[in-house]
Amino acid sequence: MKKLLVAFSACLALLSFNTKQKKQRVVFFGDSITEAGVKPTGFITKLSGMLQQKGNANNYELLGAGIGGNKVYDLYLRMEDDVLAKSPDIVVIWVGVNDVWHKRTYGTGTDADKFEKFYNAIIKKLQAKQIKVFICTPAAIGEKTDFSNELDGDLNKYASIIRNIAKNNNCPLIDLRKMTLDYNLKNNPENKDRGILTTDGVHLNETGNNAVADIMYSTIFK
């Protein structure tokens, strides 16, 4: 009997050792904003720091998979190599700014219905591998609060599409668009088009990286 107990304890120890080894791998999948997230002051780096502070660092490994200029179909085209090949447990998708923006800058934005189709296709492929998928609305193209950022209407439309995608696919939503609008309404009394959460209306400044890290932490790691 004693022997049995010892063997059982050993098993448990081994098991707990194993689970320690089973650090959850989180891949952040997106465009230039995510690409910058792994810089020293980026939101992914901040999330790593927060995990460490809260003694959670052994449970998660955070990886950036952002490439500047990416639209939803770029994510689709490179998801095998850049995400699935890393065998993630969790994927956080943040895309949409370029799908809207490139309409104006290059004439190569993404049709709303195709945006939805590719987004769904990405989620289906990830979920088929038991990967937990979090999705984000695009934060901003311009920070003005009087609804006069040139692409606000279209950006709101795509944010709205993403909210529906989250519902339909049972993905937790990180509503960065709402967070950004709310933050700006409180903190941008001069109706500036940049400098509140972003450096240029799109890419996160220090405050922006903190704000994104906060909302992501509370959604992903709560």
Next chain:
Amino acid sequence: MKKLLVAFSACLALLSFNTKQKKQRVVFFGDSITEAGVKPTGFITKLSGMLQQKGNANNYELLGAGIGGNKVYDLYLRMEDDVLAKSPDIVVIWVGVNDVWHKRTYGTGTDADKFEKFYNAIIKKLQAKQIKVFICTPAAIGEKTDFSNELDGDLNKYASIIRNIAKNNNCPLIDLRKMTLDYNLKNNPENKDRGILTTDGVHLNETGNNAVADIMYSTIFK
């Protein structure tokens, strides 16, 4: 006493003759929305009806000068022939939808700063001839109320530019953008993109023509 009465009658006759002569000529200067304003159910036709109803018909003559697809610089290019040649007392300018819309449809919208320059140039030329100028903000490209009409941001920007032009040039403003947004917030609970004040998101339906006629009457003819 008789002589006095005769003299008085003569004065009255003269006066009425004079006032007949002094009919104020109002030219509505704009794009396809204004072009449709002179149709049987258009807002200009409705304004004529309202003037008649209120016994004001002898004081004003209303003329339409709208051409489909016009942007601010089209107005500039044809203002001599289509407006000044008619010697108006009042000009109501309603332009801006195509300056925004054509960015997306033809790649030939109007830069915001040039929009302002041409608009100011038109007003200066009119005011130099002692013409009273009323200016309107563009009403809508899409009637959704959740700020997701594709071009809302840019349209709001141009509306905001026009509000400043009004202030700087001392022109009474007819804020059709604000009127449309307010009306839709109250009357478009299903967030439809057309069918409330417009047939297609841009051009006025019956309700829209009435709403525009009302706000214009109270501003121009009060």
Next chain:
Amino acid sequence: MKKLLVAFSACLALLSFNTKQKKQRVVFFGDSITEAGVKPTGFITKLSGMLQQKGNANNYELLGAGIGGNKVYDLYLRMEDDVLAKSPDIVVIWVGVNDVWHKRTYGTGTDADKFEKFYNAIIKKLQAKQIKVFICTPAAIGEKTDFSNELDGDLNKYASIIRNIAKNNNCPLIDLRKMTLDYNLKNNPENKDRGILTTDGVHLNETGNNAVADIMYSTIFK
């Protein structure tokens, strides 16, 4: 000897029965131009007629799989349902006009490098199933011969990309762009922008359908 003859006849009968069964299925995969190809005067209908005339009708079955407005990634998204599900032996891809055109009309054309990636991905999937793939360059957006059709430069660029894709993937090329330019140089002395091979600069008229059927017949069924 008699027995041998009988056996031989039986073999022949069996053979002819088998070849009847082995009708090659050809799917035409593309946009509105291909969609119209199955109409009574369309190029696919004409190809069927030509096969019949030449006693070739029993060997091929032609199916249209064109949808208006399709770009390369639309083909990619629907290839399982609309092409692979039909188990074709041959697929003829004709796409590219909207990838260029939608840049101007909707701001949602396709980046040149993504165009190539999706095109390659489609071909790989088809070839992996031993399907023979023919690919076409886009014919025209405007038929002017003085190189002043608005989108000529970009269309030539995408045609050039497709020529390279053909080489790299060992796909027979049907160079409709070259055919159209050559035909117009000979037959469009007045530099018209439509009416030579197309009704509107893009979609085939009777002459255009004949010309396309001719070049396709000689490439696919020779």
Next chain:
Amino acid sequence: MKKLLVAFSACLALLSFNTKQKKQRVVFFGDSITEAGVKPTGFITKLSGMLQQKGNANNYELLGAGIGGNKVYDLYLRMEDDVLAKSPDIVVIWVGVNDVWHKRTYGTGTDADKFEKFYNAIIKKLQAKQIKVFICTPAAIGEKTDFSNELDGDLNKYASIIRNIAKNNNCPLIDLRKMTLDYNLKNNPENKDRGILTTDGVHLNETGNNAVADIMYSTIFK
């Protein structure tokens, strides 16, 4: 003696008065390409050097009036201040690249028919003041020789419009588009998109500035 001296002085004064008066003022009116023309290696600076070399320097004064990003209606809006205020004898207009290019980059290119209207309006105003007007076709947006520069079709269209404007207004034409195409066909065997006459497909390099100076000299100062 005194008389002689006085007469001589009078002669000198007259001479200096005459030559001072007879220097023809040439204003180069255009966009960033013209703006760069007054730099040490720019084509306007080169033209001044050529005039000096040929002993022609006392007859002409060359002034640059180029501003980056200008389209035809920008020229129109600033022609009073930047051209007429300088009382030129000759104006060389070189515009069109941005009218085409901004369609793609900002959605604010110039409609072809409005391009023609503003161009004609500029010429009429200049000619009304007895100013001699030379006009140029836009040289290039990309130097590829296989007709696959993205905007070639549209650029050729606007070049063609300018050739007609020259005819209709009796303005000598400096056909920089033709010169550039011819030069590239001879000197760009590798089908490069830049580096032959331009640094970036649009703005002149040293060879480009020389080529433009040569063709301008022979047209304007012959």
